[in-house]
Amino acid sequence: MTETRKGLGSTTVPKLSVKEHAAPGESPTVITVNKLDVHYGTFCAVRGVSMKIKENRVTAFIGPSGCGKSTVLRCFNRMNVLIPGARVTGEINFFGQDLYAAEVDPTEMRSRVGMVFQKPNPFPKSIYDNVAFGLKVNGYTGNYPDAVERSLKRAALWGEVKDRLKENALQLSGGQQQRLCIARALAPEPEVLLMDEPASALDPISTLAIEQLINDLCTDVSIIIVTHNMQQAARVSHETAFFMVDDDRAGYLVEFDDTSNIFTNPNDERTEAYITGRFS
Amino acid sequence: MRSPSSFNHHLGRRKILGSIALVVFMSSVVVGILGLVVLLAQVLFQGLEWLSPELIFNFPSRHPEQAGLKAAIFGTLWLMGLTAAFTVPVGVGAAIYLEEYATENWLTRLIEVNIANLAGVPSIVYGLLGLALFVQLLSLGRSVLAGALTMSLLVLPIVILASREAIKAVPETYRQAAFALGATKWEVVRSVVLPSAYPGVLTGIILAMSRAIGETAPVIAISALVYLTFVPQNPLDRFTVLPIQIFNWIARPQEDFRGLAAGGIIVLLIVLLSMNALAVFLRNRYQKQSVE
Amino acid sequence: MTKSLISVPTTNSDEPHFRRRSKTWEGGAAKWLFLACALVSILTTIGILVSLVINAWGFFTEIPIWDYLFGTRWSPILKPRDYGVLPLVSGTLLVTLIGALVAVPIGLASAIFLSEYAPDRLRRIIKPVLEILGGIPTVVYGYFALTWVTPQIQKILPDLLVFNALSAGLVLGLMIIPMVSSLSEDAMLAVPRSLKQAAYALGATRLEVSISIVVPAALSGVIAACIIGISRAIGETMLVTIAAGATPKLTLNPLESIQTMTAYIVQLSLGETPHGSLEFNTIFAVGLLLFFMTLVMNVGGHYVVRRWGLRYE
Numbered sequence: 084m085t086e087t088r089k090g091l092g093s094t095t096v097p098k099l100s101v102k103e104h105a106a107p108g109e110s111p112t113v114i115t116v117n118k119l120d121v122h123y124g125t126f127c128a129v130r131g132v133s134m135k136i137k138e139n140r141v142t143a144f145i146g147p148s149g150c151g152k153s154t155v156l157r158c159f160n161r162m163n164v165l166i167p168g169a170r171v172t173g174e175i176n177f178f179g180q181d182l183y184a185a186e187v188d189p190t191e192m193r194s195r196v197g198m199v200f201q202k203p204n205p206f207p208k209s210i211y212d213n214v215a216f217g218l219k220v221n222g223y224t225g226n227y228p229d230a231v232e233r234s235l236k237r238a239a240l241w242g243e244v245k246d247r248l249k250e251n252a253l254q255l256s257g258g259q260q261q262r263l264c265i266a267r268a269l270a271p272e273p274e275v276l277l278m279d280e281p282a283s284a285l286d287p288i289s290t291l292a293i294e295q296l297i298n299d300l301c302t303d304v305s306i307i308i309v310t311h312n313m314q315q316a317a318r319v320s321h322e323t324a325f326f327m328v329d330d331d332r333a334g335y336l337v338e339f340d341d342t343s344n345i346f347t348n349p350n351d352e353r354t355e356a357y358i359t360g361r362f363s
Numbered sequence: 364m365r366s367p368s369s370f371n372h373h374l375g376r377r378k379i380l381g382s383i384a385l386v387v388f389m390s391s392v393v394v395g396i397l398g399l400v401v402l403l404a405q406v407l408f409q410g411l412e413w414l415s416p417e418l419i420f421n422f423p424s425r426h427p428e429q430a431g432l433k434a435a436i437f438g439t440l441w442l443m444g445l446t447a448a449f450t451v452p453v454g455v456g457a458a459i460y461l462e463e464y465a466t467e468n469w470l471t472r473l474i475e476v477n478i479a480n481l482a483g484v485p486s487i488v489y490g491l492l493g494l495a496l497f498v499q500l501l502s503l504g505r506s507v508l509a510g511a512l513t514m515s516l517l518v519l520p521i522v523i524l525a526s527r528e529a530i531k532a533v534p535e536t537y538r539q540a541a542f543a544l545g546a547t548k549w550e551v552v553r554s555v556v557l558p559s560a561y562p563g564v565l566t567g568i569i570l571a572m573s574r575a576i577g578e579t580a581p582v583i584a585i586s587a588l589v590y591l592t593f594v595p596q597n598p599l600d601r602f603t604v605l606p607i608q609i610f611n612w613i614a615r616p617q618e619d620f621r622g623l624a625a626g627g628i629i630v631l632l633i634v635l636l637s638m639n640a641l642a643v644f645l646r647n648r649y650q651k652q653s654v655e
Numbered sequence: 656m657t658k659s660l661i662s663v664p665t666t667n668s669d670e671p672h673f674r675r676r677s678k679t680w681e682g683g684a685a686k687w688l689f690l691a692c693a694l695v696s697i698l699t700t701i702g703i704l705v706s707l708v709i710n711a712w713g714f715f716t717e718i719p720i721w722d723y724l725f726g727t728r729w730s731p732i733l734k735p736r737d738y739g740v741l742p743l744v745s746g747t748l749l750v751t752l753i754g755a756l757v758a759v760p761i762g763l764a765s766a767i768f769l770s771e772y773a774p775d776r777l778r779r780i781i782k783p784v785l786e787i788l789g790g791i792p793t794v795v796y797g798y799f800a801l802t803w804v805t806p807q808i809q810k811i812l813p814d815l816l817v818f819n820a821l822s823a824g825l826v827l828g829l830m831i832i833p834m835v836s837s838l839s840e841d842a843m844l845a846v847p848r849s850l851k852q853a854a855y856a857l858g859a860t861r862l863e864v865s866i867s868i869v870v871p872a873a874l875s876g877v878i879a880a881c882i883i884g885i886s887r888a889i890g891e892t893m894l895v896t897i898a899a900g901a902t903p904k905l906t907l908n909p910l911e912s913i914q915t916m917t918a919y920i921v922q923l924s925l926g927e928t929p930h931g932s933l934e935f936n937t938i939f940a941v942g943l944l945l946f947f948m949t950l951v952m953n954v955g956g957h958y959v960v961r962r963w964g965l966r967y968e
Contacts (some may be wrong), residue, residue: 165855188374194859197857200852207871216854220863222371222372222373222856224369225369271370377860385862388767389766391760391764392764395836398832399784401868402795403793409802414727439716453692456688456693457692473697477697481700483887485948486892488707488942490920491706492699495709519696520696534909549681554890577793583921606792615896630874635790635791
């Protein structure tokens with residue numbers, strides 16, 4: 084059974100339903116990257132990245148700092164173009180459609196690829212308004228309170244805030260704020276969720292809660308998570324991409340494989356060196 | 364669970380709104396700039412023909428062709444000189460205290476609150492202060508000295524603010540090096556902080572003076588005259604300043620005096636432009652020096 | 656005592672003590688001197704209050720404060736004498752209102768453009784130009800209002816008097832645009848980038864981010880900017896003296912000639928009224944009221960920022 088959904092721009096693209104998912108390792112692809120280069124002015128930040136991100140799986144980007152993990156991540160929702168002088172070459176396909184094609188509107192596209200940032204950044208508004216913002220700008224036609232409740236439940240925050248939705252979001256603890264940011268990002272019902280080191284600013288208990296959340300969410304949302312914490316990548320992801328930085332400070336993809344392979348039997352010796360902590 | 368069709372992105376409408384908003388926002392900036400352009404055009408249009416040596420070197424007169432700014436120019440020079448003499452030491456001294464000596468206590472907060480409030484007091488109120496205190500109580504009469512004392516209080520917050528910024532900008536390492544060599548606080552201030560902050564302080568003084576030159580209201584309250592045909596010979600003489608003379612000419616009904624006023628405005632604006640250009644030049648040079 | 660080969664200046668073991676003592680004396684004196692300079696600010700505020708109150712006292716002993724604050728006719732010189740300040744206050748507020756109606760929307764819109772839309776290069780050009788607007792002496796604005804704005808408006812509204820509140824108000828608005836714009840822009844630039852990024856990542860347009868996220872987050876700063884601009888407008892003197900008129904009148908009609916509080920003080924200062932007389936002391940009574948009005952606004956502005964500002968994290 085297939086249902087058609089509106090593709091980017093105005094073409095329709097067939098989409099496989101959940102039932103037809105093949106065995107792990109044979110999931111359909113949600114994002115295809117082909118020879119991606121990113122330049123900031125004359126500086127090459129990322130070079131020649133090619134990969135296939137699987138649908139409804141967790142993909143982790145690991146690697147030393149400055150190797151372009153976040154830069155590649157931000158290409159998936161066209162956020163890097165907010166930086167003046169940024170240039171993206173190569174191909175990124177979202178459900179088979181070129182993300183950077185002229186007829187694709189970044190505003191609409193960003194409602195389908197959501198993002199959670201490293202430091203929790205809730206708006207200085209009420210908890211309810213934070214989650215409702217994504218519904219408002221994207222013209223949600225259904226019942227707002229229900230949708231807000233749904234998002235907060237998906238982010239495992241509903242129980243803690245259901246009696247104080249009108250309170251200012253900044254009153255929440257760090258871990259709660261980050262879960263609120265996740266709920267906020269989930270409100271427009273994105274198909275992909277990009278997470279840029281979502282737990283690095285949190286305490287260990289909140290970190291575990293986020294990781295549990297990622298586990299539960301990935302059945303409906305494809306998750307790509309950048310993390311500098313290798314153990315977290317091993318715990319959370321199905322597939323891992325290992326990046327490194329060149330002598331001329333350009334990032335590139337070294338290896339991309341099932342997480343179990345990367346961490347127990349990597350193909351590349353640089354991967355092995357990183358995994359075993361010889362450099363970080 | 365996922366129902367993407369329940370979102371109506373209204374992309375077309377939002378884009379149009381965005382474009383309209385951009386036009387509105389840009390127009391606002393244009394309005395401001397256009398107002399400035401029209402103002403300057405009007406001044407130049409009416410005043411250029413009145414620029415002549417007579418304008419600078421003559422005393423005011425009932426005949427527009429003979430009227431000039433001599434009394435006003437000298438009065439302005441006297442006023443600015445005396446004002447600087449008062450406000451610079453006090454303003455820089457206050458800034459030094461606040462930046463180098465003061466601790467976080469109620470007195471410091473009270474001083475800072477006062478400075479912030481004084482910056483917002485209307486200038487005519489300073490004129491009333493000067494009238495009551497300097498003209499009457501201290502019996503200085505309606506003299507340029509009384510005017511200078513009043514003006515120096517008016518621009519004091521500007522001098523203090525600019526000097527504080529300049530002193531704050533002196534790197535802490537300079538001070539620490541001097542302390543480590545056994546200097547006292549005063550020696551550090553005198554020999555390290557002040558010489559380093561000096562260009563920034565000077566810029567602040569120039570900006571304060573350029574503000575003072577254009578201030579009319581307090582001077583009117585002090586001097587109570589707009590028509591003067593002599594230059595001050597000593598600090599206790601009466602005086603007039605450029606903006607007051609301009610005001611006097613504007614208030615006259617004859618068309619020629621309007622043109623004279625515009626001419627006077629051109630002179631005033633040239634003076635202000637030069638002072639601000641000087642301040643900007645000093646600021647740039649200072650920044651280059653500190654980078655080395 | 657053996658003579659050393661290297662000549663060394665003989666040091667008196669007492670010298671360092673002397674030096675240190677004179678060091679502290681000088682340093683101590685310096686500190687007190689600078690403190691005295693800083694205290695001038697407090698003395699100035701006290702001086703303003705005292706000089707206004709003492710001289711206004713002479714007025715209030717003769718005229719009941721009730722009549723002053725709520726009287727609707729102001730005629731301290733010409734008979735029949737009346738000392739109700741409301742016409743002056745209404746003149747001030749009318750001109751200020753017109754100015755605010757001009758400056759607040761334009762200043763706010765300019766601030767949004769400069770902080771959210773304009774590329775850096777453009778900002779660097781526009782900002783100094785707007786700042787020039789703020790540096791022009793107010794007599795020049797008065798001249799402009801009288802010789803260009805009024806005649807232009809008279810082409811559309813022939814009933815407009817030569818001296819009127821509308822021209823003065825419009826030019827007053829032009830004059831305080833840079834203040835409102837610059838302070839609002841500072842408040843908007845202080846909104847953390849991460850908030851804007853989160854909004855863009857949810858699929859918001861630049862307009863939506865500016866209006867729904869940036870302006871509400873910067874609201875306390877924006878309100879403070881408006882309050883400070885209005886306070887400046889209330890205290891403005893030369894522009895209204897030249898362009899708005901010298902006829903105190905309790906009216907809301909901007910086409911009429913009025914007189915503001917500040918213009919009255921100028922008018923009386925230039926007159927022949929003897930010092931110490933009741934008529935002369937009216938300028939201190941008006942000045943006192945003016946001082947309190949601007950003080951309340953300035954304190955209010957600071958309070959707004961302190962209480963509601965900077966709540967981003």
